[in-house]
Every structure is written in C-alpha cells, then in structure tokens.
Amino acid sequence: MSSILSKRTIGHGFVAVIAIIFMSSLMGFGPCGQTGTTEEAAPETESGTTGETGGGSTTTEAASVTSDYILSAGHVHVCAIKKADSTLWCWGSDEHGRVGDGITSGESWRKIIPTRVGTTSDWANVFAGYGGTCAIKADNTMWCWGHNHYGSVGDGTAGVINSADNDKNEPVQEVTLATNWKQATVGYEHTCAVKQNGTLWCWGGDAYGQLGDGMPNSDRREPTQIGADADWKTVSTYDFYNSALKADGSIWHWGGFGADEPKGVGAVPVRMGTDNNWTTVSSYHGSACALKDDGSLWCWGAASATPARIGADNDWKSISATGSVLGGHKCALKNNGSLWCWGRNYKGSLGDGTETDRSEPTRVGADSDWAQASCGTYSTLGERAGSIWFWGDNQYGGNGNGAWSLDPVLTPMMVNPF
16 A cells, blocks of 8 residues: 555645545545635525535536537646637646646746647647546547656656656647547546547556556556447546446446445446436546436445435436545536536535535526536536636636635636637
C-alpha cells in the first residue's frame, strides 16, 4: 500500500490517502467545509435517497432547450466548445498542462479567463477529467493533454512519477492516429474511449484494473482494445472506476478505488444486474448514477453495486456526477429545463446558496431554461440563456471572470463571454 500512496499525487494540493478514502466510504459525507446558515429559506427539494458519494464528469443536456456550447468540467479546470465556430476554450488550474494552451510556467498555471486551445476551429467534443483533457475533432481524431505520468495522453510516452516530466501542455494526437473516435472519458491517471465501430479502448495507469484488460498494474501508453465486443455505446470514469453502456441498454463496470471498490467489480468489464433499459450513466469515485428509458434516476456505490432509485419522478432528462475522497455531488436536468443538485456541498458546488450537504435533489434557483450541466470535483458548470454559468470552488479561477478567490461561489455566476 505504501508504494501506491507514493505515486498518487497529481491534483494541486491533493493527495489520495488511502486511509482517508477508507474513512470516507464508512462515514459518507464528512464535516468538511462550512455549512449554510439556518436562517436561510429551505431550498426546493425532491424526495429521494442517494447512492454513495464520489466523482465523474458526464455533461447533461436538455433536449428542449437550445445549447450554444459543449461543456465539460474536470477536477480543477473546465472546458467549453463554442458551437458557432467550433473553437475550444479551457480555464482554471493549468497544473500538468490541463488547460492546453502550451504555457504552464510561473503564475500562468492558474488561467482565470477562458483561454483558447490552439488556433483551429474544428473541435467536435471535449472531455475534461481529473488530471487532463481529451477532445475529438471534426475528422474524428483524438487529441489529449495534461497529466501523463502513466501514459494517459496516449501518445506512446509516459513521465516520471510525481514530476512534470512528459506532461503535455498542449493537444497531442493519440499514437494510433485513428480517425473513428466517438466519445471519451478522462480519469485520475487513465483514459477510456469508444470508437464509431462500437469497440472500447483504454490506456494509461492500471493500478486498480481500471484499463479493463484483465491485467491490473500493467500500464498502457497507447490505446488498448478491451475485449472483442463491438456494441459499446458510451463509457464514463472519473478516478479509477469505470462504467459503460452497451447498445442493448445494459451497464457494465470495472476497476475501483481501494475500499470504495463496488462489490463484484474487477479488472474486466462485469455486467451490473440484468436490466436492459438504461440510457445513460455517469461514474464518480467508485460509484455511478444512471437513467432508465422511463425517465427514472438511479445511483449506486461503494456499499453496494445494486442501484437505488432517487425519488419517484419519471421526468429526468440527464445526469452528471463527480467527487473525491471528501465526497461528491450530482446534478440532473428535468424535461422542463429545471436543474437539481445534491450530495456533498463543499465550496457551494450544489449552487443553492449554502454549503449544506443535501441528501436529495435540490433545485438550483427557479430558472427553467437550463440547457446542460457538468459537475467538476468541487464545482459545477452549466448553460442557460445562451451563457455559461459557474458555481463552487473558485480558487483556480473557474468563474472565468479574471479573478480567483478562496471564497466559494455559492450561486450560479455568469462566465465572461468568449
């Protein structure tokens, strides 16, 4: 265990200590951060129960509301593609080159306004993760940057543990030069992706079997196919736990995070239950949330791999979940365009004006024109009324307004237009 501890430091000021992880799995939401004042009016809530807490960054989007951006929130940085011109912008912590503008020295590691990534205008999708970012271009090529200690960039290289050696501070194409990538997800030290032919690929670190090839502790520096199946639809990760959706509506998961590893999960994809009516899934710190085709919302986690329903509503449109050893939060959109968040409210990541944890979905304001939302570890990025909004931890300048602060953003704040 000591050897694992010695190599798990990548977030700015973050160390994944196994003892803390174990206590988090036992205690649930810990007493970290300030709580909201009791004098405030109680936010509107939905009745329900939550699964285990954790982290993942799947963006949610409401079909009934027009969206002008593609958003993705990572651990301490966020990214957005402007649909009007297909340009890519990132901001927040640029440690390990997360932002991707090619500059990471000195104070420039904190990018406090949206910063353009490269000069091309051909970006189709973006996936911000824990230590880095991947994006797919219009020609279906995959480009990654950021933390690369274990080869998660996929260019065939890897760096020295706990150093910036060989991290990538601007986009580099994965080494196979494939032109049929469909979707990707970036974890703590690995990356997984699905191709247009339905095959599943992973690369990077494999300390917990998160690559899914049945050979844990065998790091891969380039994309490696997982099994022979060609019916994968999407894949989601955040740290070392993965879940993926197949074309038949089944969910499969693998990997884990020490004491937080869900029951029955190993180094190859294992089917979760027998249901075939899942439509989307979002993984987070050894746990996940998912939607069924009847609009119901379900979550599961470290204590059990059995999904637990969240409330009784059948009008959920999409879900995004994320978190860390301190706990996690989730945000989900309803068909009416309203946005609801719950879980760990560290630094105001739920956007309800407090830092009080919520055990059931709590509405974010009164607006009903939310187009999408993406959960970062301690913050959330959303879109409404044609603008991008941020709330939560702002110590890395995630609000995109040219200033960072240790004071949290407790309600949605508009990001500077770009």
